[in-house]
Amino acid sequence: MKYAPLFEPYKLSEQLTLKNRIVMAPMNRSMADEEFLPTAAMMNYYAGRADTGLIISESLMISQNAQGYPNTPAIYLAEHVAGWRKITDKVHENDGKIFAQLWHTGRVSHPIYLAGQQPWAPSAVPLEGRVPRTDNLQYGIPKEMTEQEIKLIITEFANAAANAKEAGFDGVEIHAANGYLLDQFLHWDTNRRTDAWGGSEENMSRILFEVIDAVKQNITHVGVRLSPVAYLNLKHDERDILVSNYLLQRLNDCNLSYVHTGMFEDTYQAHLQGSVTQYIKSLYHGTIIACGGYNAESGSIAINQGDANLVAIGRPLIANPDYVEKIRTKKPLTVYDAEMLNQLI
Numbered sequence: 001m002k003y004a005p006l007f008e009p010y011k012l013s014e015q016l017t018l019k020n021r022i023v024m025a026p027m028n029r030s031m032a033d034e035e036f037l038p039t040a041a042m043m044n045y046y047a048g049r050a051d052t053g054l055i056i057s058e059s060l061m062i063s064q065n066a067q068g069y070p071n072t073p074a075i076y077l078a079e080h081v082a083g084w085r086k087i088t089d090k091v092h093e094n095d096g097k098i099f100a101q102l103w104h105t106g107r108v109s110h111p112i113y114l115a116g117q118q119p120w121a122p123s124a125v126p127l128e129g130r131v132p133r134t135d136n137l138q139y140g141i142p143k144e145m146t147e148q149e150i151k152l153i154i155t156e157f158a159n160a161a162a163n164a165k166e167a168g169f170d171g172v173e174i175h176a177a178n179g180y181l182l183d184q185f186l187h188w189d190t191n192r193r194t195d196a197w198g199g200s201e202e203n204m205s206r207i208l209f210e211v212i213d214a215v216k217q218n219i220t221h222v223g224v225r226l227s228p229v230a231y232l233n234l235k236h237d238e239r240d241i242l243v244s245n246y247l248l249q250r251l252n253d254c255n256l257s258y259v260h261t262g263m264f265e266d267t268y269q270a271h272l273q274g275s276v277t278q279y280i281k282s283l284y285h286g287t288i289i290a291c292g293g294y295n296a297e298s299g300s301i302a303i304n305q306g307d308a309n310l311v312a313i314g315r316p317l318i319a320n321p322d323y324v325e326k327i328r329t330k331k332p333l334t335v336y337d338a339e340m341l342n343q344l345i
């Protein structure tokens with residue numbers, strides 16, 4: 001069968017085997033309630049996709065200070081833990097597995113989300129552009145974080161991981177992609193620090209390694225999402241590749257569950273030879289999740305030729321709650337349309 005590679009089970013660790021290679025990509029739907037709690041509709045949305053080998057939740061705020069969009073769900077209060085417990089229970093009842101994606105937006109935010117305070121970032125480098133879902137508000141200049149604030153963020157990631165465990169998640173994914181806070185440290189455009197947290201590959205990666213260490217104290221299965229080519233919310237700098245070369249090699253020693261490509265289009269080749277996943281694979285030797293524009297055919301090929309072990313599917317899973325069954329039985333897929341974002345099905 002053409003798509004057979006997608007339906008092979010995959011052993012993520014001694015304790016955790018995924019029933020197939022199709023991963024639900026993290027997709028924030030901005031549909032939490034005003035307390036950032038997940039709703040009943042979100043429970044049905046996730047529970048209905050438990051036939052994927054692994055669900056990665058939408059990005060969850062690790063603190064109030066992490067917010068950058070309206071109604072994004074959170075995992076920093078006991079109430080959030082209780083809310084997510086209902087969802088993880090349902091996913092498990094349906095024989096699924098689910099990781100929580102842990103997230104801080106950094107400078108991709110605005111004082112309207114932060115009780116009037118400036119967003120935090122590695123350096124005071126403004127983000128240009130309009131804040132989505134607002135009446136023409138512009139992003140601004142973030143506040144350069146102090147050393148103490150960096151330490152606080154590391155602790156908040158660790159606390160969020162402990163909460164995710166308590167909420168019944170099977171693991172966590174650290175969101176270090178797409179131009180959000182951790183990614184801002186990994187790129188020269190946004191990290192202009194001259195202290196221990198900037199100025200060299202080692203220093204720029206320091207926060208990510210400290211977050212990984214701290215998170216691992218609280219939960220066993222930890223993945224990391226990266227978008228090394230800096231394509232979203234960031235300007236590219238030729239030196240960025242040296243940072244990702246350094247960091248991907250060091251990630252080999254971190255005993256991670258996986259590294260996950262954080263792209264909308266994996267074949268985007270502005271600064272690399274092959275796909276972003278192929279670049280990651282050339283330096284990182286553990287489990288890899290490919291993502292960005294894949295379908296069942298290209299996903300099967302990526303697995304077959306050894307570029308990735310798992311393939312994350314995003315938009316097609318919004319359009320097709322029954323994606324796995326449709327692929328298995330070769331039924332036609334409903335085509336994704338951005339209009340579908342207005343509703344959870």
Ligand SMILES: Cc1cc2nc3c(=O)[nH]c(=O)nc-3n(C[C@H](O)[C@H](O)[C@H](O)COP(=O)(O)O)c2cc1C
Nearest residue numbers: 025026027028058059263264292293294313314315
């Ligand atoms: C509505 C929407 C929300 C997203 N939210 C997140 C998110 O919370 N965290 C994240 O890492 N990526 C997020 N992404 C990116 C996806 O995880 C994925 O990389 C992207 O959709 C490309 O995969 P696809 O071509 O299969 O859709 C989002 C994408 C979409 C369309």
